[in-house]
Amino acid sequence: MSGWKPFAGSGEQLLLKVTSGPRKTAAGVMALAHYVARAQGQGEHARLELFDEMGEVVAVEDLKATIKGWDLLRNQENMRPGARDLVGEDNGVSLLPERERFWRNQAYHFVWSQTAEGTGLSETELASRMREATREFVFTEFAEREHQVLWGLHLDQPGRPHIHLIVKARSNGRKKGQLRLTPQILEDMRARLAKQARILDLPVHSERREDRPDLLRDILEGRAALRENVPRVAYDKDTSLAKQVPYWLSEEGQGWLRRKDRVAAIKKQSKDLPKQERSAFIKGQRPLSQPVKDTGRIPVEFHTLLACFAGIYSDPERALASYFKMVNGDGQSAKHKALAIWYLTRQPLAFGELVQGAETMLQPAAQAARACQTFPKVNWAKPPADLDKLTSKLTHKVRQRDQDRTTMLRGLGGLRHRLRLESVSSAHRDLVRNRMTEIRVFVPAQEQAQSIPQPALQRVVDFIRPKRKPTR
Structure with missing residues (x-):
């Protein structure tokens, strides 16, 4: 967690994301490698050279041999128990989606992207520094943990160079470790990449939304979501x-x-x-x-x-x-x-x-x-x-605000623990402790009281027929 920069940073926000759908088959990993290398394309941005976890060049012609050397699981070895039961049936297995047919994730696909406008660098200089930062980051983050990697730089979007990384999920060490990505692990990874980029004078930072003072109050008040890219409701109408x-x-x-x-x-x-x-x-x-x-x-x-x-x-x-x-x-x-x-x-x-x-x-x-x-x-x-x-009290707004508060406290608690393990200076740990206290004691502004008139006579469903009083 030593790459974390507390609550502030100059330059552009570092964008590191994991694309949806980790590859579960060797064929899927090979197809992804051909996509990153633009193996089937034509022109200036086609048939690109890739790099492995040691920084060595991998030509397009060598991709098949390189992926074969990763020793990925065969489809029969990676099949789920439920899919094995359908092997004898006609086309039973082939009709299942890939995520239901196979068990382990074979590789993950990361994308790191920055803009020349946001960093204040020329596109050529930005691409060069991103390439060097990636080389160092891949070696320390993956190669030293015996994960195999292929990565390459794309310049097909003007002013926005981006790097694709294909990381084998299972390590090659004596103890086979499986790379498991949680939001917290990805956040730590992004912080370490930002640290490596700053060493090479690339002006980026890994500040989170909850680390920005102007947004923290809005999140605690419930006016802004902690994670804007998370879809809250999948409807195209007002569901209040x-x-x-x-x-x-x-x-x-x-x-x-x-x-x-x-x-x-x-x-x-x-x-x-x-x-x-x-x-x-x-x-x-x-x-x-x-x-x-x-x-x-x-x-x-x-x-x-x-x-x-x-x-x-x-x-x-x-x-x-x-x-x-x-x-x-x-x-x-x-x-x-x-x-x-x-x-x-x-x-x-x-x-x-x-x-x-x-x-x-x-x-x-x-x-x-x-x-x-x-x-x-x-x-x-x-x-x-x-x-x-009344709707805001009964719907997801308050619940989402409380969940965001809990998520921030949990993340800061884990961050404080990792800072202690890495013997980071006490000044940084004090910043985290103070931020946790600020979030705990924060009280949202009281909404203005608004009385809702109640009907003088509570109406009931007409099948409940009240008993009539006896007449004289």
Whole structure:
């Protein structure tokens, strides 16, 4: 971790990434090597010379012999157990995707890219320094650990030279070590490459997003994501509850928020307990389930679902009404059935207070909910015009902010441990310790209180018919 530069750096951000899909077959590694060397191309940027882990030149004609010398696993040796069972079937194995057919990763593909504009160097000078930095980095990072490498420089993008590295995942030492890439390992690798580049007067740094003071507050406040390149939602529409089920949110959202606060308070009480006892303590605070005594007010077609809800919620009738409200949450009958089933299985607290053993009944309840073909109508009032504040409390924003905070603390904790092992100066360790303290004690700015008017009369699903008072 000695390449880490604390919280600041001049020059351009160093971009080192691992391309998706590590190669699992020898043929895949060979195809990747031909791509990096532009073996099939024509013109100035084709048939490039590559370099191995020792810095020796590898010509295009020698690629096949070089990859063969890597002693990669054959397909039969690298096959998954499930794929072996399909060997006897006609084309059974060939129909499986590569990641399901083969077991070990054979090679990884890294790309290091910089720009002439960002570094302030000419393209020729930048390419020369990147080549020398890569030569030293590959030797210390991979060759000394007995991993074989092929790498080459591409200049086909004006002003942006970039280097491709193919690294054999399994080492050649007496103890066969497998290269495993985690975000933290890749971050450390990027820091060591930046250190080597700075030695050669290449103005780059490996500063992370959480190390930038201007971004740290936005991340802790939840206004910016810790990792912008991570897709949060794979939909092309607004998925907030205020847009999808505004009627349900206006009537049931506050109750859901209160239940979430109670669960959070119970979890806070259990934080000093051993990990094995914590879950039992939290679930032990729930009430016991009670059988439904009177089902006369519920139509027969919903009795199975009501019985499942009795094993999940302390008030199954009210929870069932809340569930059907979400199904009709925007005033259109049965439009949000899939959304309601998702919340039933993933966020059951949305519909009511859970009982002990509720988790065992979630899947049966989901099956019963899918079997329902008819749904009662709901008499709605117009929801409040602005539900954004309540939505932000109940959706992923707060949860993502807390996850980002935990990720930053975990990363800084690991960094502090590695700095101690490498005997880095105490001044750098103090910087890390102070940053961890700053993140722990940070309190997001309180959102302005915004009251959401509640309907004077709580509407209910019309299949629950209240008993009439006897007349004279």
